Amino acid sequence: MIEVKNVVKIYKRTKALDNISFNIHEGKITCILGTNGVGKSTILKAISGLVKLDKGEILIDGEAISNKIYDKLAFVPDIDIHFPQLNIKETFEFMSVFYKHWNNEKAYEMLKNFNITDDKKISNLSKGNKARIKIILGFAQESKYILLDEPFSGIDIFKREEIIKMMVRYMTDEQSIVITTHEIPEIEMIVDDVIFINNGKLVCEFNAEEAREKEGMSIVDKMREVYRDE
Numbered sequence: 001m002i003e004v005k006n007v008v009k010i011y012k013r014t015k016a017l018d019n020i021s022f023n024i025h026e027g028k029i030t031c032i033l034g035t036n037g038v039g040k041s042t043i044l045k046a047i048s049g050l051v052k053l054d055k056g057e058i059l060i061d062g063e064a065i066s067n068k069i070y071d072k073l074a075f076v077p078d079i080d081i082h083f084p085q086l087n088i089k090e091t092f093e094f095m096s097v098f099y100k101h102w103n104n105e106k107a108y109e110m111l112k113n114f115n116i117t118d119d120k121k122i123s124n125l126s127k128g129n130k131a132r133i134k135i136i137l138g139f140a141q142e143s144k145y146i147l148l149d150e151p152f153s154g155i156d157i158f159k160r161e162e163i164i165k166m167m168v169r170y171m172t173d174e175q176s177i178v179i180t181t182h183e184i185p186e187i188e189m190i191v192d193d194v195i196f197i198n199n200g201k202l203v204c205e206f207n208a209e210e211a212r213e214k215e216g217m218s219i220v221d222k223m224r225e226v227y228r229d230e
């Protein structure tokens, strides 16, 4: 489990996270949602240990973030992946040196499923193919927690659906996926837990299936209801 406890993050004058607390459960797909600039990326960076907290703590399976637990986390940021001059084969080779649990077989299997060859240079890939490669880089690290920041940003509906299918296919029971996205209808059917944030604060958390069955509400319906009052 990931425990986010009373976390505050201030960038110069902006309070990006304002005393926020929630838990991410094992074996679940958790979606962190909110409008632009409410702190979604900052939360993922905080969980990955990439930003220093001003207050509060984050525990990964009961332990504070340290070099020891980095292997448990794979963070896929919303920016272009590194080393644009490398081709895919070289990128995978780099990853295998850098990440101790890197699964090259899985990386190539996913690449084959995406119908991409490993000789393509990263800088020459289309947005959709870059997004596909980023998903492979996240999943082939074999981390327990996979954090995906806006993985569908700027890509077409077909590639979004394909990536979602691939995520479900390659996620194991022991893994958890935490995802931020604005493409809610596409992920509606795969998400377990939903966390809404606004101005760095938690405004609502719920189970997507329960909301559907008990309240007859989709995630988008809930979002409209919650944010209308904010």
Ligand SMILES: Nc1ncnc2c1ncn2[C@@H]1O[C@H](COP(=O)(O)OP(=O)(O)OP(=O)(O)O)[C@@H](O)[C@H]1O
Residues within 6 Å of the ligand: 011, 012, 014, 015, 016, 034, 035, 036, 037, 038, 039, 040, 041, 042, 043
């Ligand atoms: N490095 C930074 N320096 C200063 N302010 C920052 C920095 N990173 C983020 N912020 C500010 O912190 C707030 C939260 O940003 P964050 O990127 O976490 O939001 P977000 O919900 O992911 O937004 P979006 O959906 O637009 O990607 C915003 O007001 C943003 O401008």
